[in-house]
Amino acid sequence: MTPTDPIKDMLGREQLRSVSDARNLLFSELANLSIQTETIPLEHGLGRISGSEIYSPEDLPRQNRSTMDGYAVVSADTFGATESMPGYLEISGEVKMGANPHGTVTRGQCFKIPTGGILPEGADAVVMFEHTVLVDDKMIEVVKSVGSGGNVIKKGEDIKKSAQAIPKNKKLSAYDLGLLAGLGIVEIEVYKKVSVGIISTGDEVAPYDQPLPPGKIRNINSMVLRNLSYDCGVDVIDYGIVADTEEMFFSTVQKAVEETDLVLFSGGSSVGVSDLGEQAIARAGDPGVLIHGVKLKPGKPVIIGFCNQVPVFGLPGHPVSAAICFDLFVKPTIQRISGKLADHINRELTISAILKRSINSAAGRLDIVRVSVEQTDEGYEAHPVLGKSGSISSLAKADGFFIIEEPIQGLPENSTVEVFIYK
Amino acid sequence: MTPTDPIKDMLGREQLRSVSDARNLLFSELANLSIQTETIPLEHGLGRISGSEIYSPEDLPRQNRSTMDGYAVVSADTFGATESMPGYLEISGEVKMGANPHGTVTRGQCFKIPTGGILPEGADAVVMFEHTVLVDDKMIEVVKSVGSGGNVIKKGEDIKKSAQAIPKNKKLSAYDLGLLAGLGIVEIEVYKKVSVGIISTGDEVAPYDQPLPPGKIRNINSMVLRNLSYDCGVDVIDYGIVADTEEMFFSTVQKAVEETDLVLFSGGSSVGVSDLGEQAIARAGDPGVLIHGVKLKPGKPVIIGFCNQVPVFGLPGHPVSAAICFDLFVKPTIQRISGKLADHINRELTISAILKRSINSAAGRLDIVRVSVEQTDEGYEAHPVLGKSGSISSLAKADGFFIIEEPIQGLPENSTVEVFIYK
Numbered sequence: 138m139t140p141t142d143p144i145k146d147m148l149g150r151e152q153l154r155s156v157s158d159a160r161n162l163l164f165s166e167l168a169n170l171s172i173q174t175e176t177i178p179l180e181h182g183l184g185r186i187s188g189s190e191i192y193s194p195e196d197l198p199r200q201n202r203s204t205m206d207g208y209a210v211v212s213a214d215t216f217g218a219t220e221s222m223p224g225y226l227e228i229s230g231e232v233k234m235g236a237n238p239h240g241t242v243t244r245g246q247c248f249k250i251p252t253g254g255i256l257p258e259g260a261d262a263v264v265m266f267e268h269t270v271l272v273d274d275k276m277i278e279v280v281k282s283v284g285s286g287g288n289v290i291k292k293g294e295d296i297k298k299s300a301q302a303i304p305k306n307k308k309l310s311a312y313d314l315g316l317l318a319g320l321g322i323v324e325i326e327v328y329k330k331v332s333v334g335i336i337s338t339g340d341e342v343a344p345y346d347q348p349l350p351p352g353k354i355r356n357i358n359s360m361v362l363r364n365l366s367y368d369c370g371v372d373v374i375d376y377g378i379v380a381d382t383e384e385m386f387f388s389t390v391q392k393a394v395e396e397t398d399l400v401l402f403s404g405g406s407s408v409g410v411s412d413l414g415e416q417a418i419a420r421a422g423d424p425g426v427l428i429h430g431v432k433l434k435p436g437k438p439v440i441i442g443f444c445n446q447v448p449v450f451g452l453p454g455h456p457v458s459a460a461i462c463f464d465l466f467v468k469p470t471i472q473r474i475s476g477k478l479a480d481h482i483n484r485e486l487t488i489s490a491i492l493k494r495s496i497n498s499a500a501g502r503l504d505i506v507r508v509s510v511e512q513t514d515e516g517y518e519a520h521p522v523l524g525k526s527g528s529i530s531s532l533a534k535a536d537g538f539f540i541i542e543e544p545i546q547g548l549p550e551n552s553t554v555e556v557f558i559y560k
Numbered sequence: 561m562t563p564t565d566p567i568k569d570m571l572g573r574e575q576l577r578s579v580s581d582a583r584n585l586l587f588s589e590l591a592n593l594s595i596q597t598e599t600i601p602l603e604h605g606l607g608r609i610s611g612s613e614i615y616s617p618e619d620l621p622r623q624n625r626s627t628m629d630g631y632a633v634v635s636a637d638t639f640g641a642t643e644s645m646p647g648y649l650e651i652s653g654e655v656k657m658g659a660n661p662h663g664t665v666t667r668g669q670c671f672k673i674p675t676g677g678i679l680p681e682g683a684d685a686v687v688m689f690e691h692t693v694l695v696d697d698k699m700i701e702v703v704k705s706v707g708s709g710g711n712v713i714k715k716g717e718d719i720k721k722s723a724q725a726i727p728k729n730k731k732l733s734a735y736d737l738g739l740l741a742g743l744g745i746v747e748i749e750v751y752k753k754v755s756v757g758i759i760s761t762g763d764e765v766a767p768y769d770q771p772l773p774p775g776k777i778r779n780i781n782s783m784v785l786r787n788l789s790y791d792c793g794v795d796v797i798d799y800g801i802v803a804d805t806e807e808m809f810f811s812t813v814q815k816a817v818e819e820t821d822l823v824l825f826s827g828g829s830s831v832g833v834s835d836l837g838e839q840a841i842a843r844a845g846d847p848g849v850l851i852h853g854v855k856l857k858p859g860k861p862v863i864i865g866f867c868n869q870v871p872v873f874g875l876p877g878h879p880v881s882a883a884i885c886f887d888l889f890v891k892p893t894i895q896r897i898s899g900k901l902a903d904h905i906n907r908e909l910t911i912s913a914i915l916k917r918s919i920n921s922a923a924g925r926l927d928i929v930r931v932s933v934e935q936t937d938e939g940y941e942a943h944p945v946l947g948k949s950g951s952i953s954s955l956a957k958a959d960g961f962f963i964i965e966e967p968i969q970g971l972p973e974n975s976t977v978e979v980f981i982y983k
Contacts, residue, residue, distance in 0.1 A: 202777075235776050295951045310787075310956070311787030316780075317783075318769075319879075341676055345744055354622075454675070460735065532735035533733070
């Protein structure tokens with residue numbers, strides 16, 4: 138990994154990167170990180186990311202099975218059967234649930250079979266009860282024909298032995314775990330759970346759960362960042378508020394870099410503290426700062442760096458700015474170091490909604506607009522939730538956000554926007 | 561709660577209910593259940609449902625604060641200021657972060673102030689550094705005017721004392737918890753976490769983690785239902801596979817009704833075992849069975865009942881059928897007894913997608929079609945994932961499903977469908 142040169146203007150001043158430039162730079166550095174796997178019991182697998190492809194050790198189902206309650210038959214015996222001209226079959230056996238059938242079905246015969254029962258030798262289809270009439274306890278009338286394979290799930294039809302059951306880098310769902318249970322797999326290889334270290338800085342920040350000293354504000358960011366991280370399925374170490382001395386801040390960042398897989402500190406959006414953030418990242422490991430400042434509102438002063446393979450993010454102090462930087466930079470980073478495939482990240486689902494008021498945006502800057510979403514008979518409506526970047530109550534009211542790209546100078550009312558929905 | 565009469569046809573046979581009838585009947589019974597709240601620490605609140613409205617105990621912010629690095633001014637002093645005709649102000653003080661300011665700003669004066677700093681007495685706005693030129697350490701030029709309140713977040717502007725911070729019945733997000741931390745709230749009232757009891761039945765069902773006896777199939781449903789339940793944020797008690805005797809099954813359902821808030825058993829889609837499910841619910845408590853069978857494919861044989869205020873669901877044995885009944889009936893039930901508002905449930909977000917092949921559907925029956933979703937430049941495409949109802953691998957591949965309502969007889973290729981996305 139090599140630090141990239143900052144973009145400079147004609148006077149030698151550093152220029153802010155666009156959000157997409159910054160993301161591309163970040164993601165290309167992340168591609169160089171190596172991430173580790175571990176083996177866990179299947180039943181702890183929900184939401185974990187598969188660390189290897191998983192192949193089926195056997196056919197599922199293992200045998201041909203009925204998908205209906207009825208009679209296992211030789212399908213040719215039913216051809217042409219109708220209500221006015223039924224076929225007659227002798228009931229020569231019965232398949233019990235959960236047991237291998239005894240005997241063979243021959244022409245002119247049938248076995249009673251329950252849903253899920255194993256198809257007996259000789260039979261190639263099942264006639265549903267509803268298409269038969271019981272003549273006596275040894276004979277049925279078949280009133281509708283069934284083709285070969287009808288009402289049967291064949292051996293290996295769900296999944297064949299040696300076929301891929303689960304691809305690598307997939308977030309495991311309840312259904313994935315069900316499929317693996319169906320194949321008798323008891324342990325799986327997954328990527329290690331990421332741990333996130335969270336540090337809050339700023340002379341003005343005080344613990345939320347104690348009486349507030351004059352002039353201070355309560356620590357909102359640690360609570361928001363911790364829970365946004367939990368939503369990404371990671372473990373969190375909260376290093377609390379570090380505001381006493383510069384050395385204390387530097388050493389806490391260093392400690393977090395050593396103890397966790399990804400470090401977030403917030404606060405320090407003012408010029409002086411912003412410098413401290415740069416210094417902290419530079420001291421904590423190589424290569425240090427990658428990006429400082431992006432063309433983004435809110436969220437401009439974000440700092441992104443790598444210290445000895447650990448991504449470190451300096452987020453703005455304002456809760457909304459910090460949250461937006463989390464969505465744009467931290468969340469995709471967590472996903473990548475958690476083992477999620479790049480193309481899964483870009484495939485975050487959005488909903489189309491009609492913007493219910495016009496929004497201004499400065500050209501050359503990416504704007505994030507938070508909205509509440511309402512479902513109407515005509516589709517979704519997006520109502521901008523306005524609030525200064527420090528307004529946490531606006532975030533609590535929002536259902537998601539849409540992006541106004543750099544070149545766009547605002548959107549008129551009734552534009553269609555693609556809304557990213559908060560979970 | 562009174563059991564409703566079954567719908568019967570002219571010959572006195574019971575008719576299947578439509579899915580929407582069944583859901584409406586279920587939801588109206590659920591409205592009668594009383595659900596309890598508990599008090600928990602704020603930091604354990606993520607994903608919990610608020611059990612009461614929460615009002616702000618104080619103004620946020622508590623004082624007027626600067627949203628920029630700059631100078632606190634009397635805004636009238638800046639009116640008309642331009643680069644060619646700047647206003648001159650004396651720097652008469654400085655606001656420190658996290659401390660109450662000392663002194664008052666009078667006409668012709670200003671205080672240096674950082675982002676987040678408390679606005680000093682006398683000042684009503686902040687001029688950004690970028691709109692000033694430092695003449696010497698006691699004087700600035702202001703080159704752009706600022707209106708009253710400019711670059712200031714006012715006391716109570718985020719949220720006012722006594723205003724509602726969080727409504728009742730809201731699923732608490734990271735942002736909600738951040739808002740409450742900002743208000744110094746350390747404990748919250750939330751609905752109690754629901755516990756779900758899961759029972760698997762069927763002579764053919766064997767534990768997934770042991771060698772498979774001949775004729776048996778592995779227990780997929782317990783794994784799927786447990787993890788779908790976890791996705792709904794509940795606790796789970798797994799009662800394992802109960803297949804030895806009828807009495808064992810009845811007593812296990814009874815035990816689960818006594819020990820948990822909602823009971824699921826699966827298996828027993830064949831006629832005989834289906835009767836057992838009805839009997840188990842009838843024995844376990846009043847009023848007993850509410851619904852048996854719905855016009856749904858797959859998922860027809862679902863049984864829904866209430867035993868002493870505990871909803872009990874008999875789900876089909878086929879994993880896909882069981883999963884679909886979970887989505888349509890169990891998940892909204894869990895949400896309601898977890899305290900989520902009815903109208904939040906109906907507001908599940910869907911995405912519009914273009915159906916990429918035609919689908920047949922019998923009129924009078926609701927069909928659930930599982931799809932994988934692809935994002936293209938033209939929007940989302942929905943590709944049906946076909947598979948018999950016993951095919952768990954089809955579920956593992958699907959991203960979500962859409963519904964073909966009862967009266968519709970199928971959809972042509974390129975129809976627009978609303979897809980419910982699996983998380």
